[in-house]
Amino acid sequence: MRKWGFPAALLLCLLVSCQTESAVTEASFTAMDTVVTGRFYGAEAEEASAAIEQELEELEGIWSKTIPESDVARLNAEQELPKDDMDDRTVALLERALTLSGESGGCFDPVLGRLVSLWGIGTEDEQIPGQEELQQALAQSGAGKLQETEEDFRLQDGAQVDLGGIAKGAATDALRQVLDGMELDGYQFSLGGNVYVGGKKPDGTPWRIGINDPEGESAYIGYLEAADCAVVTSGDYERYFILDGVRYHHILDPADGNPARSGLRSVTVVSADGTLADAMSTALFVMGAERGLEYCAQHGLEALFITEENEVLLTGGLRESFTLTETERFQLSEGME
Numbered sequence: 328m329r330k331w332g333f334p335a336a337l338l339l340c341l342l343v344s345c346q347t348e349s350a351v352t353e354a355s356f357t358a359m360d361t362v363v364t365g366r367f368y369g370a371e372a373e374e375a376s377a378a379i380e381q382e383l384e385e386l387e388g389i390w391s392k393t394i395p396e397s398d399v400a401r402l403n404a405e406q407e408l409p410k411d412d413m414d415d416r417t418v419a420l421l422e423r424a425l426t427l428s429g430e431s432g433g434c435f436d437p438v439l440g441r442l443v444s445l446w447g448i449g450t451e452d453e454q455i456p457g458q459e460e461l462q463q464a465l466a467q468s469g470a471g472k473l474q475e476t477e478e479d480f481r482l483q484d485g486a487q488v489d490l491g492g493i494a495k496g497a498a499t500d501a502l503r504q505v506l507d508g509m510e511l512d513g514y515q516f517s518l519g520g521n522v523y524v525g526g527k528k529p530d531g532t533p534w535r536i537g538i539n540d541p542e543g544e545s546a547y548i549g550y551l552e553a554a555d556c557a558v559v560t561s562g563d564y565e566r567y568f569i570l571d572g573v574r575y576h577h578i579l580d581p582a583d584g585n586p587a588r589s590g591l592r593s594v595t596v597v598s599a600d601g602t603l604a605d606a607m608s609t610a611l612f613v614m615g616a617e618r619g620l621e622y623c624a625q626h627g628l629e630a631l632f633i634t635e636e637n638e639v640l641l642t643g644g645l646r647e648s649f650t651l652t653e654t655e656r657f658q659l660s661e662g663m664e
């Protein structure tokens with residue numbers, strides 16, 4: 328009999344804890360050109376999963392470049408679109424994108440559509456463009472070519488809006504608003520590299536967000552502990568091709584139209600503001616570690632940088648919350664242990 332004592336007690340504990348534990352629902356689907364996963368705890372966990380799927384479908388319908396009826400596609404095609412003819416969320420996002428572009432000194436730029444299409448990275452048509460085509464696309468790019476008037480948004484010279492560097496972050500904020508109105512104890516979801524963690528896990532332990540291994544050898548190099556905030560990563564391993572040993576990736580330097588060569592593999596930004604985190608992870612990647620860390624200090628941003636030398640650099644606010652697990656291949660930069 329004694330031999331059964333412990334497992335029986337354990338089983339009872341499990342049953343009791345199951346009864347008090349909140350319901351959990353997991354979600355996994357594709358939206359906005361990326362894999363979406365989620366985990367929701369609480370009375371409305373199931374409804375939460377369905378609600379985010381519906382919300383994302385709606386947002387994709389207004390922000391996608393490739394859905395012809397979307398606000399962005401119509402603005403790109405017609406070069407001019409009245410605000411009355413756009414969803415309010417598009418107006419707000421375009422305004423925010425222009426503001427963040429200015430604040431980042433143009434390193435985040437929502438009007439790189441011509442360059443993004445020319446490189447075609449991650450599509451069947453990916454290529455290294457010729458100099459002439461590149462210069463032409465560069466001349467048709469840049470946030471300065473998108474103007475807002477009282478009534479409309481206007482593009483010049485055939486420039487094209489591309490919200491790929493900010494839309495998932497903006498969607499993160501929209502999803503959080505939907506979820507905050509529901510009966511949930513805690514949740515986390517991820518849109519590609521954009522993660523949000525809200526509320527509490529049922530066991531009370533903090534949420535852990537894995538930081539991708541840019542070399543792909545392990546899943547993660549370590550993890551961040553966070554609560555009620557977005558954790559957004561831009562990396563050169565997300566969309567790329569390699570030719571003659573050179574990696575051509577999807578984060579473009581608006582200054583010359585080429586994939587940014589800033590000495591970084593990835594940048595992760597942690598912020599309650601998902602839109603800001605997304606735009607800035609892209610911008611900081613373009614800036615590089617030195618300029619990026621300076622920018623973070625000036626603007627109160629928290630970020631983690633992984634360099635091509637596998638060095639990990641952290642802003643002050645992340646030193647306590649980040650744990651490096653791949654200690655053989657990656658090192659915390661001096662003064663950051």
Ligand code: AMP
Nearest residue numbers: 434435436437491492561577578579609
């Ligand atoms: P992210 O993964 O958030 O860094 O965004 C990268 C995506 O944003 C690319 O696939 C492009 O669609 C677009 N993009 C590329 N370079 C930039 C840039 N410097 N600023 C804004 N968007 C960019």
Ligand code: MG
Nearest residue numbers: 492605606609
């Ligand atoms: Mg981004």
